[in-house]
Amino acid sequence: MDKVLVKYTDVSIKYGKYEAVKNASFEVLKGDFLNIIGPNGAGKTTLIKSLIHEINLSSGKIEMFTEHMGYVPQKLMLKRNFPITVLEFIYTGYPNPKFRIPKHAIEEIKVYLNKMDLEENILNQKINSLSGGELQRIYLIRSLISNPEILILDEPASALDPSFREKFYHILHDIKKEKDMTILHITHDLTDVVLDHSKVMYVDQTIQFIGKYEDYKAFEHEGHHHG
Numbered sequence: 001m002d003k004v005l006v007k008y009t010d011v012s013i014k015y016g017k018y019e020a021v022k023n024a025s026f027e028v029l030k031g032d033f034l035n036i037i038g039p040n041g042a043g044k045t046t047l048i049k050s051l052i053h054e055i056n057l058s059s060g061k062i063e064m065f066t067e068h069m070g071y072v073p074q075k076l077m078l079k080r081n082f083p084i085t086v087l088e089f090i091y092t093g094y095p096n097p098k099f100r101i102p103k104h105a106i107e108e109i110k111v112y113l114n115k116m117d118l119e120e121n122i123l124n125q126k127i128n129s130l131s132g133g134e135l136q137r138i139y140l141i142r143s144l145i146s147n148p149e150i151l152i153l154d155e156p157a158s159a160l161d162p163s164f165r166e167k168f169y170h171i172l173h174d175i176k177k178e179k180d181m182t183i184l185h186i187t188h189d190l191t192d193v194v195l196d197h198s199k200v201m202y203v204d205q206t207i208q209f210i211g212k213y214e215d216y217k218a219f220e221h222e223g224h225h226h227g
């Protein structure tokens, strides 16, 4: 049997009177690459934020069978005068950071930079000088170095140019395999994602579909469209 890592049971989440998520029940299994799609304002981010305890449930429950989660948010927020370098920023993602950054950590970070088409000298740049697409990849690397069992990505490729996007998802699939990771991925565009063996969850306040991508195509043909 596949190991269950996350189990939602009848989860509802309200903002005031507005119910953003209604009676969501689903499971995430170890090894899943689950793409979460749905129109704007459908409750995708809300659903994910409940998993990382940023939002309280109105009712229902979430059970988790892992302690190692990594999260790359949709809105990458940095204080405008955050005076640290990219290297220092990435290193804040290490589980037990030392006062001096060890050599092996820097080497590991460089491997990820190369995979992500980033130059090594970006490490000395100030974090607030990066472009949107660079920052997105640096946030991802910061998450990856903590070796999460589950990696949660909220539109991680939104600032990447289309030519790199497809490559980005190939890299992500490779890293997933190598590290035996489980990925929850919010997206608006399934076409870039490497879809083999991936699952789809269509959310519009309620969960309207969850299953294999192949089966999702039939569901979409019945007149549902992703946002």
Ligand SMILES: Nc1ncnc2c1ncn2[C@@H]1O[C@H](COP(=O)(O)OP(=O)(O)OP(=O)(O)O)[C@@H](O)[C@H]1O
Residues within 6 Å of the ligand: 015, 020, 038, 039, 040, 041, 042, 043, 044, 045, 046, 047
């Ligand atoms: N802090 C908040 N207070 C009040 N309403 C909120 C709050 N956060 C989100 N909402 C509302 O809840 C609904 C769901 O928002 P959410 O961000 O989860 O949607 P989403 O599916 O991730 O959307 P998008 O695809 O546009 O990113 C939206 O109508 C949004 O306006």
